[in-house]
Amino acid sequence: MAEKKLMKGNEALAEGAVRAGCRFFAGYPITPQNEIPEYMSWRQPQVGGAFVQAESEVSAINMVYGAAATGTRCMTSSSSPGMSLKQEGISYCAGADLPIFIGNIMRGGPGLGNIAGSQGDYWQATRGGGHGDYRTFVMAPASVTEMGNFPHKCYEVAFKYRIPSMILADGIIGQMMEPVEFTTPEIDPAALPVPEWAIGVNKNRAKRVVKSYDLREGCLEVLVNERAKRYRQIEASEVLYEEKMLDDAEIAIVAYGISARVSVAAMKLAREKGLKAGLFRPITLWPFPKARLAELSNRIKKFLVVEVSLGQLVEDVQLSSCGRADVHLYARPGGAIMTADEVCRAVENIVKKGAKEYATAK
Amino acid sequence: MYQGIRISGFGGQGVISAGVLLAQAGMMEGKEVSFFPAYGAEMRGGTANCSIVVASDEVSTPIVSSPDTAIVFNEPSLAKFEPAVKPGGLLIINSSLINSRAGRADIKTLYVPCNAIAAELGNAKVMNMVALGAFAAATGAMSVDAIARALPKVYKKLKPEVLELNVKALKRGAEFKLN
Numbered sequence: 001m002a003e004k005k006l007m008k009g010n011e012a013l014a015e016g017a018v019r020a021g022c023r024f025f026a027g028y029p030i031t032p033q034n035e036i037p038e039y040m041s042w043r044q045p046q047v048g049g050a051f052v053q054a055e056s057e058v059s060a061i062n063m064v065y066g067a068a069a070t071g072t073r074c075m076t077s078s079s080s081p082g083m084s085l086k087q088e089g090i091s092y093c094a095g096a097d098l099p100i101f102i103g104n105i106m107r108g109g110p111g112l113g114n115i116a117g118s119q120g121d122y123w124q125a126t127r128g129g130g131h132g133d134y135r136t137f138v139m140a141p142a143s144v145t146e147m148g149n150f151p152h153k154c155y156e157v158a159f160k161y162r163i164p165s166m167i168l169a170d171g172i173i174g175q176m177m178e179p180v181e182f183t184t185p186e187i188d189p190a191a192l193p194v195p196e197w198a199i200g201v202n203k204n205r206a207k208r209v210v211k212s213y214d215l216r217e218g219c220l221e222v223l224v225n226e227r228a229k230r231y232r233q234i235e236a237s238e239v240l241y242e243e244k245m246l247d248d249a250e251i252a253i254v255a256y257g258i259s260a261r262v263s264v265a266a267m268k269l270a271r272e273k274g275l276k277a278g279l280f281r282p283i284t285l286w287p288f289p290k291a292r293l294a295e296l297s298n299r300i301k302k303f304l305v306v307e308v309s310l311g312q313l314v315e316d317v318q319l320s321s322c323g324r325a326d327v328h329l330y331a332r333p334g335g336a337i338m339t340a341d342e343v344c345r346a347v348e349n350i351v352k353k354g355a356k357e358y359a360t361a362k
Numbered sequence: 363m364y365q366g367i368r369i370s371g372f373g374g375q376g377v378i379s380a381g382v383l384l385a386q387a388g389m390m391e392g393k394e395v396s397f398f399p400a401y402g403a404e405m406r407g408g409t410a411n412c413s414i415v416v417a418s419d420e421v422s423t424p425i426v427s428s429p430d431t432a433i434v435f436n437e438p439s440l441a442k443f444e445p446a447v448k449p450g451g452l453l454i455i456n457s458s459l460i461n462s463r464a465g466r467a468d469i470k471t472l473y474v475p476c477n478a479i480a481a482e483l484g485n486a487k488v489m490n491m492v493a494l495g496a497f498a499a500a501t502g503a504m505s506v507d508a509i510a511r512a513l514p515k516v517y518k519k520l521k522p523e524v525l526e527l528n529v530k531a532l533k534r535g536a537e538f539k540l541n
Binding site: 004006031032115172175176177178179258262264337340 | 382516
């Protein structure tokens with residue numbers, strides 16, 4: 001077992017990306033993710049990579065587009081308002097089939113919002129905040145150790161399917177320190193094969209073009225449909241989730257990130273009170289574990305979605321359970337984090353008092 | 363075992379450093395730990411505070427809203443965190459800078475002249491260690507030795523004489539006893 005090290009979530013994410021082969025980082029400062037560029041500014045030179053503090057978020061995402069086009073494992077990061085600025089670039093990367101890696105450490109919104117933790121960008125991340133039919137592979141860590149180890153999976157999926165990948169965390173997971181253990185293997189990017197689409201120095205090979213458009217009659221449809229086939233492969237084989245105490249559960253709490261941590265404590269409190277509560281934690285937010293939730297909704301008839309956003313994740317749970325179960329919501333907007341006692345009370349209200357639908361805060 | 367701690371004071375008093383050190387010490391003792399800073403517009407001379415959890419079970423939320431122990435280094439922090447302490451909990455007050463007395467009767471209070479002791483030891487910067495020493499002795503949540511062992515892990519460039527001074531400050535703090 002590797003020695004445990006006390007690290008901030010943001011630092012672990014940056015180190016995890018480097019260990020997964022990241023050799024180009026471009027970003028622009030914004031709280032609460034500033035430790036990521038700060039870490040990269042000294043870490044990238046150590047590993048022969050490059051760090052650029054761009055003049056804006058828009059600039060940073062387009063630098064990453066350029067780096068990814070050469071087959072380089074690259075990264076940009078930001079927080080909610082900055083992520084909104086990057087959306088055009090992400091859509092272009094998706095359209096050009098570029099494997100980029102993005103970190104979004106969410107803060108309160110909309111607009112400039114505040115700098116406290118939030119989960120308000122769920123829709124933006126999973127639906128694609130940019131234009132066009134595209135998907136982003138999205139992972140939601142719930143601990144500093146997961147912040148350190150998930151970049152490996154993000155790069156793997158991004159390169160295998162040529163798709164943008166993202167870690168969606170909140171300001172609390174980003175700012176907190178806890179022991180971290182890196183368990184994923186260290187990748188030497190120089191030892192990886194150069195992708196057959198990567199542009200670079202053209203020595204005796206056919207010309208390669210990386211672009212996000214095809215203006216010829218009928219050609220875009222073919223291109224987008226080909227890409228959609230890869231999305232279906234991802235949905236079939238890259239779904240990740242975690243379950244706790246669902247075997248005998250009468251009610252399943254569904255939550256990710258910081259909400260999932262609080263929900264674990266709430267589940268234990270509920271069990272102490274004799275309530276049969278369990279937890280379902282989506283780890284990939286896209287692809288969403290809808291098949292497994294659909295299966296569970298045949299047996300478990302009560303779900304409680306807990307999120308630091310006013311009802312975004314809940315829609316995926318409703319879609320997955322397809323009317324077979326009552327789906328309740330305990331929601332707080334960004335900047336306010338629920339306590340385990342509050343979530344446990346919501347569980348009690350639903351199970352004992354038969355609260356109908358949307359058992360909300362307070 | 364669960365100990366939720368809140369440390370608060372002026373930026374520059376070593377609030378964040380003390381918090382990281384407690385988390386490091388707890389981790390080295392084999393405990394589950396977390397540290398979470400208030401990361402607003404903190405600056406030198408402004409206010410700073412942080413949450414630390416040291417527990418035997420996994421930590422759910424790292425934000426400690428009702429602490430078992432609050433350590434306050436200045437007046438504004440006393441006003442802010444005294445009401446938050448759990449009934450039966452502990453409030454450690456830096457009596458060098460705080461003239462007010464605690465108003466609650468349902469918590470334990472320990473007055474420690476952190477700055478005065480640090481000045482006696484010859485370095486104002488170790489005032490936060492005096493408070494941690496008092497915390498260790500009063501709660502038993504971790505030992506002074508454990509905190510001392512964590513020092514070189516958190517401050518890798520600490521000179522031996524400065525390390526020794528920090529340990530001295532921890533031990534002086536540990537001499538303060540609850541009535």
